[in-house]
Amino acid sequence: MSWTDERIDTLKTMWEGGQTASQIAEALGGVSRNAVIGKAHRLGLQSRPSPVKPNEPAAPAPVAAPAPVPAAPEPEPLVAAPPPPPAPPRAAAPVIEEEDDEDEDDEVVAAPAPVREPQPILRSVGPGGFVRQSPGEQQPPATPAPPRRLVPAKPSPEIAGKTTLLDLNDRICKWPLGHPGEPDFHFCGEKVNPGFPYCVAHCGHAYQAQLPRRDRRPPPPLPFGGPRVR
DNA sequence: CCCTGATTCGC
DNA sequence: GCGAATCAGG
Numbered sequence: 001m002s003w004t005d006e007r008i009d010t011l012k013t014m015w016e017g018g019q020t021a022s023q024i025a026e027a028l029g030g031v032s033r034n035a036v037i038g039k040a041h042r043l044g045l046q047s048r049p050s051p052v053k054p055n056e057p058a059a060p061a062p063v064a065a066p067a068p069v070p071a072a073p074e075p076e077p078l079v080a081a082p083p084p085p086p087a088p089p090r091a092a093a094p095v096i097e098e099e100d101d102e103d104e105d106d107e108v109v110a111a112p113a114p115v116r117e118p119q120p121i122l123r124s125v126g127p128g129g130f131v132r133q134s135p136g137e138q139q140p141p142a143t144p145a146p147p148r149r150l151v152p153a154k155p156s157p158e159i160a161g162k163t164t165l166l167d168l169n170d171r172i173c174k175w176p177l178g179h180p181g182e183p184d185f186h187f188c189g190e191k192v193n194p195g196f197p198y199c200v201a202h203c204g205h206a207y208q209a210q211l212p213r214r215d216r217r218p219p220p221p222l223p224f225g226g227p228r229v230r
Numbered sequence: 231c232c233c234t235g236a237t238t239c240g241c
Numbered sequence: 242g243c244g245a246a247t248c249a250g251g
Contacts, residue, residue, distance in 0.1 A: 020233090020234070020235085021234080021235065022233085022234080033234090033235090037234095037235060037236070037237095038236095038237095040235095041235095041236080041237090046236095048235080049234095049235090
């Protein structure tokens with residue numbers, strides 16, 4: 001990944017908006033926290049209350065004086081709807097993200113976490129084309145009116161015979177094929193390489209020796225069938 | 231441990 | 242210019 005104007009812009013906006021380097025890195029995708037910090041400095045964005053460095057006086061302690069909070073937490077729209085000013089969310093499909101995949105999970109089960117998103121909320125789109133959600137912006141699961149009776153969901157025909165999420169266990173390869181949300185999204189399902197979450201073949205893709213940079217070869221194939229093409 | 235940003239330095 | 246490694250504080 002390179003620093004395109006667009007990405008630099010996102011970096012600036014988020015950095016100035018008070019997002020942490022980690023958050024920015026994740027939003028941008030394909031870069032590390034360090035990369036973000038390094039770039040921020042090179043851009044002259046420097047400074048910003050560092051937990052390590054002593055800070056200028058002047059500003060009254062932000063911690064002791066929390067801003068008045070509205071009685072009820074305002075429900076945040078699922079899709080970023082930042083007030084007029086700041087940059088719009090980056091809705092564009094990801095462009096060939098390199099490495100970095102990390103665990104894209106956790107997002108569903110997140111507990112009530114302290115909201116720490118001050119300003120504009122920029123989000124990225126995950127490898128599967130889904131919109132990422134920060135832990136702080138969970139929508140309490142709406143409790144829909146219970147249906148009159150529950151009918152067992154029948155698997156779509158496309159998925160017949162495929163390894164679905166529900167079929168996963170410790171012994172079968174969890175390498176995803178296709179894109180989450182699509183009707184035929186499924187998992188490899190081969191017998192795993194013992195001790196690994198993937199079969200032998202997919203382990204070959206997932207784990208690669210860390211070579212000196214100079215000697216690194218091709219961009220590793222991505223899980224999720226690669227970036228979505230629209 | 232986790233997190234944070236700052237800095238260094240080989241590439 | 243880039244970012245991993247490292248440092249140092251919370």
